[in-house]
Amino acid sequence: MTEVVDASGIAPGEVLVDARGVKVHFPIKSGLLIDRTVGHVYAVDGMDLTIRRGETYGLVGESGCGKSTFGRALLQLEELTEGSVTLGGVDLATLKGEDLRRQRRHMQMVFQDPLGSLDPRQTVEQLLLEGMQAHGLASDKKGARDRLVELLDAVGLPASALSKYPHEFSGGQRQRVGIARALSVDPELIVADEPVSALDVSVQAQVINLLQDLQEEFGLTYLVIAHDLAVVRHISDRIGVMYLGALVEEAEADDLYAMPLHPYTRALLSAIPVPDPVVEDTRERILLSGDLPSPANPPSGCRFHTRCPWAQQTRCSTERPALRQVTIEGLPGSHRVACHFAEGIASGEIQRHAVEAVLTEPTEAPEPAPHAVPGTTLLPED
Ligand SMILES: Nc1ncnc2c1ncn2[C@@H]1O[C@H](COP(=O)(O)OP(=O)(O)OP(=O)(O)O)[C@@H](O)[C@H]1O
Ligand code: SF4
Numbered sequence: 001m002t003e004v005v006d007a008s009g010i011a012p013g014e015v016l017v018d019a020r021g022v023k024v025h026f027p028i029k030s031g032l033l034i035d036r037t038v039g040h041v042y043a044v045d046g047m048d049l050t051i052r053r054g055e056t057y058g059l060v061g062e063s064g065c066g067k068s069t070f071g072r073a074l075l076q077l078e079e080l081t082e083g084s085v086t087l088g089g090v091d092l093a094t095l096k097g098e099d100l101r102r103q104r105r106h107m108q109m110v111f112q113d114p115l116g117s118l119d120p121r122q123t124v125e126q127l128l129l130e131g132m133q134a135h136g137l138a139s140d141k142k143g144a145r146d147r148l149v150e151l152l153d154a155v156g157l158p159a160s161a162l163s164k165y166p167h168e169f170s171g172g173q174r175q176r177v178g179i180a181r182a183l184s185v186d187p188e189l190i191v192a193d194e195p196v197s198a199l200d201v202s203v204q205a206q207v208i209n210l211l212q213d214l215q216e217e218f219g220l221t222y223l224v225i226a227h228d229l230a231v232v233r234h235i236s237d238r239i240g241v242m243y244l245g246a247l248v249e250e251a252e253a254d255d256l257y258a259m260p261l262h263p264y265t266r267a268l269l270s271a272i273p274v275p276d277p278v279v280e281d282t283r284e285r286i287l288l289s290g291d292l293p294s295p296a297n298p299p300s301g302c303r304f305h306t307r308c309p310w311a312q313q314t315r316c317s318t319e320r321p322a323l324r325q326v327t328i329e330g331l332p333g334s335h336r337v338a339c340h341f342a343e344g345i346a347s348g349e350i351q352r353h354a355v356e357a358v359l360t361e362p363t364e365a366p367e368p369a370p371h372a373v374p375g376t377t378l379l380p381e382d
């Protein structure tokens, strides 16, 4: 019998995380004596996202589009204004107190800034033991000590690191401590929020490779958040592109790079330098006008219409496009796009306007990284 699959092409048995219609709106307060709510920041405004067990889902988008807020909402660190999140079929919003605390063990976060997220007064041993003790995983002293050494070994740090403080490590080593801390409670899901953005380029690849090795060893599921498509390409099975609080495109990583369908994704990809100088010189870049609009006052209709080089007179400014599966010849069924005109744009029937926004003259390409994959800026291997 064929298993029923949902709109993202995933069978229910494969699903670890299922976020439906997630909204997180922050009130904007005003007034000295009496707090009045004068508006809202629509940080996350209708996210539907499913993550398979054992996969890496890359979530990308410009600064301020709501990536971190969504990651935090998944882990119930941010209260949902609307919508639901299930982990392994358990609706997290129904859990309170001790039940929620127990469930938290299964989902952990790795942060961008390891120094800021690690208590400077605690040794690595104390940092790692904290979570284990909170979840009753450190009752046997000898067993706990062995586990700490195993954890450090898994992230490539010596046992002697246990007695050190966070400031005694390099940035990359500190991120390894942060990863070991997330692993210490044996989670199923790790939300890694810009895990390599604060690190030197040479160290970024090592940390990315470590995350991949650990995924295989411990059967982890990842949501990796980044503002750079080049970083997530290397590790993601699927990628979701976010714009102003919601997904605009989602596909298997290779399909997204081979055939980006949403105008925003096309613009993001066109900004990635290509190592081949000949291709780079003739590469067409789609430049977007203006900044990301304020999430406190998002545009009507399609949120991208104020910057979209393909925007049409009808529908774009009045009707918000749903994230829908598109059927284009040669495209696998799991490619989802929130654009009214995705098919016409892909076929060339709808042409881009604003010629002045397109740059085809030679541009100065940055020096490509050694071993970089064409179309990415990544990163030397270990
Ligand atoms: N606690 C909060 N109260 C009010 N506004 C908030 C709060 N947290 C985030 N925001 C706002 O919500 C929007 C989304 O923020 P968020 O941090 O999720 O973006 P992001 O995509 O992670 O950006 P970056 O790439 O810079 O980390 C921003 O406009 C931000 O200012
Ligand atoms: S719906 Fe219109 S404005 Fe939005 S991405 Fe598609 S063409 Fe552009």
Ligand SMILES: [Mg+2]
Residues within 6 Å of the ligand: 067, 068, 069, 193
């Ligand atoms: Mg963020």
